[in-house]
Amino acid sequence: MTRHFLRDDDLTQAEQTAVLDLAVRMKQDRWGAKPLAGPQSVAVIFDKSSTRTRVSFHVGISDLGGSPLIISTANSQLGGKETPSDTARVLERMVSAIVWRTYGQAGLEEMAAGTTVPVVNALSDDFHPCQLLADLLTIREHRGELAGQTIAFVGDGACNMAQSYLLAAATAGMHVRIGSPAEFSPAAQVVTDAERRAAETGGSVLVVTDPVAAVAGADVVVTDTWVSMGKEDEKQQRLDTFKDYRVDDDLMAHAADDAVFMHCLPADRGFEVTAEVIDGPRSIIWDEAENRLHAQKALLTWLLAANTATTATATTATATTATATATAATATAATN
Numbered sequence: 001m002t003r004h005f006l007r008d009d010d011l012t013q014a015e016q017t018a019v020l021d022l023a024v025r026m027k028q029d030r031w032g033a034k035p036l037a038g039p040q041s042v043a044v045i046f047d048k049s050s051t052r053t054r055v056s057f058h059v060g061i062s063d064l065g066g067s068p069l070i071i072s073t074a075n076s077q078l079g080g081k082e083t084p085s086d087t088a089r090v091l092e093r094m095v096s097a098i099v100w101r102t103y104g105q106a107g108l109e110e111m112a113a114g115t116t117v118p119v120v121n122a123l124s125d126d127f128h129p130c131q132l133l134a135d136l137l138t139i140r141e142h143r144g145e146l147a148g149q150t151i152a153f154v155g156d157g158a159c160n161m162a163q164s165y166l167l168a169a170a171t172a173g174m175h176v177r178i179g180s181p182a183e184f185s186p187a188a189q190v191v192t193d194a195e196r197r198a199a200e201t202g203g204s205v206l207v208v209t210d211p212v213a214a215v216a217g218a219d220v221v222v223t224d225t226w227v228s229m230g231k232e233d234e235k236q237q238r239l240d241t242f243k244d245y246r247v248d249d250d251l252m253a254h255a256a257d258d259a260v261f262m263h264c265l266p267a268d269r270g271f272e273v274t275a276e277v278i279d280g281p282r283s284i285i286w287d288e289a290e291n292r293l294h295a296q297k298a299l300l301t302w303l304l305a306a307n308t309a310t311t312a313t314a315t316t317a318t319a320t321t322a323t324a325t326a327t328a329a330t331a332t333a334a335t336n
């Protein structure tokens with residue numbers, strides 16, 4: 001079975017750790033590993049706008065010795081003219097992986113079910129798992145081991161970032177809290193999935209409506225735009241609904257003394273976060289943005305190694321095998 005990365009809990013805790021460890025090594029030796037040498041091509045498809053994701057995948061695939069193929073849906077046959085699975089069956093004859101930023105999660109699942117190459121979610125309405133790998137890498141760099149730390153997301157609890165925090169932080173063994181208006185709570189199934197994962201890793205999940213209760217004593221405070229892509233028609237209603245969920249110095253004062261602030265960007269200063277916080281000394285947003293590059297390079301390397309292992313043995317690749325293969329491939333490339 002081909003391994004894909006459509007949501008954060010597609011990786012186990014051990015696999016997530018392996019990808020983050022690989023990202024650390026790739027950051028230390030940026031051009032040392034060329035697993036896409038050939039070059040192999042990777043298709044990166046955008047149904048929505050992007051700056052960070054577009055650039056980090058383009059540069060990252062190039063760093064790995066590969067050839068990035070950046071496709072806008074507007075100029076392709078996707079987006080109503082061809083099904084995701086038909087597109088994928090064509091692309092798989094020519095590329096080694098497909099990265100797709102889209103609206104519904106169902107399209108990603110359809111594409112993944114119909115192809116032999118790994119499919120990576122570069123943001124959907126439901127999840128943004130590549131961003132979360134970068135965020136976890138950044139938290140490790142600034143605060144050390146992930147397990148046991150408390151992370152508080154404040155704002156739109158139903159958005160892709162909040163739901164990805166639930167799954168990714170629970171996978172990492174963190175205590176994850178969401179503070180959002182009741183009508184913008186995360187999907188019940190996502191909360192259940194995060195709770196199940198947290199029970200395995202020693203983490204925990206808390207969803208509350210009081211932003212102060214969410215942030216109290218937290219090690220990491222994070223927010224995201226109140227108006228995600230595709231929600232522009234609801235802008236005024238959302239600005240009114242979320243006005244008590246702004247991250248400002250008063251809210252940050254409830255977090256741990258050494259707490260850091262994160263935001264995936266782009267940010268609307270003065271709305272979900274004040275300039276004093278996002279541009280202040282606790283903000284680690286620029287490292288977070290840079291780490292998209294290193295985390296995604298590690299993810300692509302790991303996924304391709306995991307799928308090579310699966311094909312070679314004609315059996316299900318275990319986490320250990322995939323991790324060992326990815327590590328060995330990187331070590332070999334770095335040595336050469």
Ligand code: CP
Pocket residue numbers: 049050051052053054123131264265266
């Ligand atoms: N954080 C993020 O995904 O940014 P872009 O929308 O610019 O890719």
Ligand code: NVA
Pocket residue numbers: 123159160161224225227228229264265266
């Ligand atoms: N929640 C935001 C994230 C942007 C990177 C959106 O979907 O627009």
